[in-house]
Amino acid sequence: MSGLGWAEGWWDLAARAPSPHWDDRPVGAQVELVVLHAISLPPDRFGTGEVQRFFQGLLDWDAHPYYAQLRELRVSAHFFIERDGKIWQHVPVQGRAWHAGVSAWRGRPACNDFSIGIELEGNAMESFADRQYDRLNILLAALRQYYPALAEDAIAGHSEIAPGRKWDPGPQFDWQRLEHFRHD
Known part of the structure; x- marks a missing residue:
C-alpha cells in the first residue's frame, strides 16, 4: 500500500522519533481501526518532550517521582500530536505499536493487532488545542488515503476499547x- 507523502510506512509530514517498542502485526492482519x-x-x-522520550525508551526514570510506575512499561504509539500541532511518528x-493493551473493539480482542x-x-x-484538531484531521485524511478500506466509523477512544481501565x-x-x- 502506498499513498502520497508516505515512505515505507513513515509519513512525510511527521517528525520521526523511532521507538523500539513495537513488532510485526500478525500475518494477515489489516488496519481496521484508529x-x-x-x-x-x-x-x-x-511541551516537555517526555512523551517522545518515553515512547523511545529514553525517559530518565529519576527525573520525576511519577516515572517510577512507568519504569517497567514498554509503550509506543504510531503518532503523537503536541499541543502546538507538531506530529511525531514513533x-x-x-x-504493531504497543498502545492499546488489553482491549477489544466490537467484540474483537487485541486491538494493537489491527489498529x-x-x-x-x-x-x-483541559480542552485540546485547535491546532491539535487541525493536525489530527490532516493525519486522519492521510491515513484514509493510505488505508482506503478504513471505514468512516472505524475510530474509538482508548476508554471505549479498554472500558474501566482507561x-x-x-x-x-x-x-x-x-x-x-464518524464517531457514534
Missing part, C-alpha cells in the same frame, strides 16, 4: 471536530 489516546508527562504538564504504520494508535498531548481536565482521550475531546471519521 484509536485515540491522551497523555502528558509528567501528568498535566505539556512506529511505521504497518507495524493505528494516535496520542494527543492532553489530560482529562479514561482517554477523555471528556474534553470533541468528537464532532473529526472530519474524516
